[in-house]
Amino acid sequence: GAVVSQHPSRVICKSGTSVKIECRSLDFQATTMFWYRQFPKQSLMLMATSNEGSKATYEQGVEKDKFLINHASLTLSTLTVTSAHPEDSSFYICSARKLEGAYEQYFGPGTRLTVT
Amino acid sequence: GQNIDQPTEMTATEGAIVQINCTYQTSGFNGLFWYQQHAGEAPTFLSYNVLDGLEEKGRFSSFLSRSKGYSYLLLKELQMKDSASYLCAVQDSNYQLIWGAGTKLIIKP
Numbered sequence: 368g369a370v371v372s373q374h375p376s377r378v379i380c381k382s383g384t385s386v387k388i389e390c391r392s393l394d395f396q397a398t399t400m401f402w403y404r405q406f407p408k409q410s411l412m413l414m415a416t417s418n419e420g421s422k423a424t425y426e427q428g429v430e431k432d433k434f435l436i437n438h439a440s441l442t443l444s445t446l447t448v449t450s451a452h453p454e455d456s457s458f459y460i461c462s463a464r465k466l467e468g469a470y471e472q473y474f475g476p477g478t479r480l481t482v483t
Numbered sequence: 484g485q486n487i488d489q490p491t492e493m494t495a496t497e498g499a500i501v502q503i504n505c506t507y508q509t510s511g512f513n514g515l516f517w518y519q520q521h522a523g524e525a526p527t528f529l530s531y532n533v534l535d536g537l538e539e540k541g542r543f544s545s546f547l548s549r550s551k552g553y554s555y556l557l558l559k560e561l562q563m564k565d566s567a568s569y570l571c572a573v574q575d576s577n578y579q580l581i582w583g584a585g586t587k588l589i590i591k592p
Contacts, residue, residue, distance in 0.1 A: 410584040460525050474525040
């Protein structure tokens with residue numbers, strides 16, 4: 368298989384604090400990982416693409432200083448939401464791709480972030 | 484610009500057949516995907532088409548016409564558990580997925 372895990376699955380934090388979300392590929396090495404955000408009743412919005420050992424590529428309109436992405440190894444990427452605000456409350460989903468050009472992205476189960 | 488169009492919502496009856504259409508305009512083409520997403524969950528992979536024609540996988544089939552920029556997902560023998568959103572996504576020349584807004588499928592008994 369190709370299993371991707373995310374931790375935590377749900378997190379509630381206070382406004383102004385930072386939250387770290389982990390994305391792990393459990394049984395394969397992921398050269399590329401993607402971070403998505405999804406608001407209720409809307410489709411997935413790509414936030415950034417990260418390749419192991421290099422800086423993430425952020426989509427237009429996504430603040431890289433607010434959403435810190437670290438892809439430190441071939442099996443782990445982290446997304447840190449810094450100084451979170453209620454408008455950052457969303458469903459954050461990561462996905463991983465095995466090889467350059469390989470066609471399928473394997474999705475993690477998602478993290479529900481609620482900022483109070 | 485890049486654009487993926489699919490209907491917002493469809494309703495079908497348990498046991499019936501439904502076809503969800505997707506049209507696209509993208510910068511390059513490296514395959515089209517269909518994903519299923521239940522409410523509150525991450526998407527799960529259903530199918531991948533890179534060549535023209537029909538791919539059948541059990542109750543689900545997916546069709547692609549690259550010249551028309553068109554695909555459909557066909558669901559047969561609908562079950563209540565098929566109620567979900569179905570996302571069409573195209574992989575562009577940079578192997579990045581461009582997502583449609585999704586089609587919410589409602590199955591009625």
